[in-house]
Amino acid sequence: MDLGNLGIQPNSDPNGSKDHVSHMALDIGGTLIKLVYFSRNCECSVEDKEDKPSNDSLLVSNDHKKFQLLKGSFHFAKFETSKINDCLEFIQCNQLHFSGCKHHGDPTNDKCIIKATGGGAHKYGDLFKEKLGICLDKEDEMDCLVAGANFLLKAVHEEAFTYINGQKEFLQIDHDDLYPYLLVNIGSGVSMIKVDGDSKFERVSGTNVGGGTFWGLGRLLTKCKTFDELLELSHQGNNRVIDMLVGDIYGGMDYAKIGLSSMTIASSFGKAISDNKELEDYKPEDISRSLLRMISNNIGQISYLNALRFGLKRIFFGGFFIRGHAYTMDTISVAVNFWSKGEAKALFLRHEGFLGALGAFVSYEKHGFDDLMVRQLVHQSPVSAQDGGYKIHGSQNGELKDNESIECSVYVS
Numbered sequence: 001m002d003l004g005n006l007g008i009q010p011n012s013d014p015n016g017s018k019d020h021v022s023h024m025a026l027d028i029g030g031t032l033i034k035l036v037y038f039s040r041n042c043e044c045s046v047e048d049k050e051d052k053p054s055n056d057s058l059l060v061s062n063d064h065k066k067f068q069l070l071k072g073s074f075h076f077a078k079f080e081t082s083k084i085n086d087c088l089e090f091i092q093c094n095q096l097h098f099s100g101c102k103h104h105g106d107p108t109n110d111k112c113i114i115k116a117t118g119g120g121a122h123k124y125g126d127l128f129k130e131k132l133g134i135c136l137d138k139e140d141e142m143d144c145l146v147a148g149a150n151f152l153l154k155a156v157h158e159e160a161f162t163y164i165n166g167q168k169e170f171l172q173i174d175h176d177d178l179y180p181y182l183l184v185n186i187g188s189g190v191s192m193i194k195v196d197g198d199s200k201f202e203r204v205s206g207t208n209v210g211g212g213t214f215w216g217l218g219r220l221l222t223k224c225k226t227f228d229e230l231l232e233l234s235h236q237g238n239n240r241v242i243d244m245l246v247g248d249i250y251g252g253m254d255y256a257k258i259g260l261s262s263m264t265i266a267s268s269f270g271k272a273i274s275d276n277k278e279l280e281d282y283k284p285e286d287i288s289r290s291l292l293r294m295i296s297n298n299i300g301q302i303s304y305l306n307a308l309r310f311g312l313k314r315i316f317f318g319g320f321f322i323r324g325h326a327y328t329m330d331t332i333s334v335a336v337n338f339w340s341k342g343e344a345k346a347l348f349l350r351h352e353g354f355l356g357a358l359g360a361f362v363s364y365e366k367h368g369f370d371d372l373m374v375r376q377l378v379h380q381s382p383v384s385a386q387d388g389g390y391k392i393h394g395s396q397n398g399e400l401k402d403n404e405s406i407e408c409s410v411y412v413s
C-alpha cells in the first residue's frame with residue numbers, strides 16, 4: 001500500500017473524520033486504483049460569501065444561494081488493483097466510506113453512494129458493497145478523463161507543462177483558448193480523445209501498447225519487482241546496446257536524404273537478433289531503457305498522427321505511466337516535435353494519474369446530489385491581497401509527490 005504523505009492519519013475516532021472528509025471518488029483501473037477526497041481543515045475556516053466568486057467558475061450552479069468558503073485539501077492516493085484489499089482497508093481506517101451521498105428519494109436505503117469510474121467500478125461493485133456497505137455509482141471512464149483534465153487545466157495553477165531538453169516550462173492556460181486539444185491517457189492501455197469543450201469529446205483512437213506493456217514486458221525481461229524499480233533502472237541504461245540504430249545499418253552514417261541521423265533508432269531491440277546473446281547477457285538497465293524508449297516513442301508517434309488527423313496543436317498526456325519521469329517525457333516530446341516538425345506540442349500534467357478520479361469527483365455536482373458540499377473549486381492564483389487570497393497550490397517545485405494533497409478553498413452552499 002502506498003500511503004506516503006497523505007496529510008492525515010488513520011482516524012481512531014469513528015466519528016472524527018466524518019465531519020472533515022467530504023466526497024471521495026475512485027478510479028479503478030486495470031493496474032492501479034486512484035482515490036481522491038476533500039477534507040476540510042477545521043470549522044473555523046468557514047467564511048460567508050454573498051456571491052459565487054469568479055467568472056472562471058468550474059461548477060457553475062444556476063441558483064443564487066449564499067456560498068461559504070471552506071478551506072481544506074484535496075488528497076490523492078493510489079493502490080495496486082491486484083491489492084484491492086489495501087484500498088478497502090485504507091477507506092475503512094479513514095472512515096472515508098461515510099463521505100458519500102445517500103440515495104435519492106429512498107429513505108429506507110441508507111447506503112452511501114461513492115462515485116467511481118474505470119473498469120473496476122463494474123468489476124468490483126459487489127466487493128465494495130459487501131466489505132464496506134457502499135454502492136459504487138458508475139461514471140463513464142472517458143467522461144471522467146475529460147472532466148478531470150478540464151477541471152485541472154482550469155483550476156490548478158501550473159498544472160500543465162512542456163518538457164524540452166530537460167527543462168520544464170509551465171503553460172499559462174487561457175480558458176477561452178483551451179479547446180480543441182488531444183488528450184492521451186497512458187494507463188495500462190492508451191486512449192486518445194479529441195476534446196472540444198466541457199463534456200464535448202470523441203475517443204478517436206487508442207493503442208494496446210501502453211503502460212501495462214512496459215511494466216508487463218519489463219517485469220518478465222528484467223525480474224524487477226516493482227514498477228518504480230524498473231523505471232529507476234532505465235536511468236542507468238543505454239538503449240544503444242539493444243536497439244539497432246540507423247548508423248548500425250548505414251556503416252555509421254546518417255541517412256540524410258530521408259532525414260534520419262545515424263543515432264536514430266531504426267529498430268527497437270533490433271540488435272538482439274544478431275548479437276548472439278541470451279537474455280542474461282543483457283543488463284536489465286539497458287533492457288529497461290530500450291523498452292521505455294520504444295513504448296514512449298510509439299505513443300508519441302501515434303498521438304502525433306491523431307493530432308494531425310484533426311489539426312490539433314496541443315497534446316496533453318496523462319495516465320500513471322508517465323510518473324513525471326524525465327526520460328519518458330523527453331522521448332514523447334521529441335517524438336511529437338520530430339514528427340510534427342515543431343508544429344504540435346506535447347504537454348504534461350502534474351496530476352497526470354488522477355484525471356479519471358477527479359472527473360468522478362466533480363460528477364457529484366453534475367448529478368445534483370442534494371447534500372453535495374463542494375459547489376465550486378475556487379479559481380486560484382495569482383494570489384493577491386485584494387482577491388481574498390483564494391488559492392489552490394501544490395508543492396513548491398511544481399512536482400506532485402506520491403499521495404500528496406493540494407491545499408485549496410472551495411465554495412459550498
Ligand SMILES: Nc1ncnc2c1ncn2[C@@H]1O[C@H](COP(=O)(O)OP(=O)(O)OP(=O)(O)O)[C@@H](O)[C@H]1O
Binds near residue numbers: 033319
Ligand atoms: N506503482 C505502480 N505500480 C504499477 N504500475 C505503475 C505504478 N506507477 C506507475 N505505473 C504505470 O502506470 C500504469 C497504470 O496507469 P493508470 O493507473 O493511469 O492506468 P489504469 O487505470 O490502471 O489502466 P486502464 O485505464 O487502462 O484501465 C501501469 O501500467 C504502469 O505502466
Ligand SMILES: CC(C)(CO)[C@@H](O)C(=O)NCCC(=O)O
Binds near residue numbers: 030141190191205207
Ligand atoms: C480499455 C481501456 C479504456 C480501459 O481503461 C484502456 O485500457 C484502453 O484504452 N486500452 C486501449 C484499447 C485500444 O483502443 O486498443
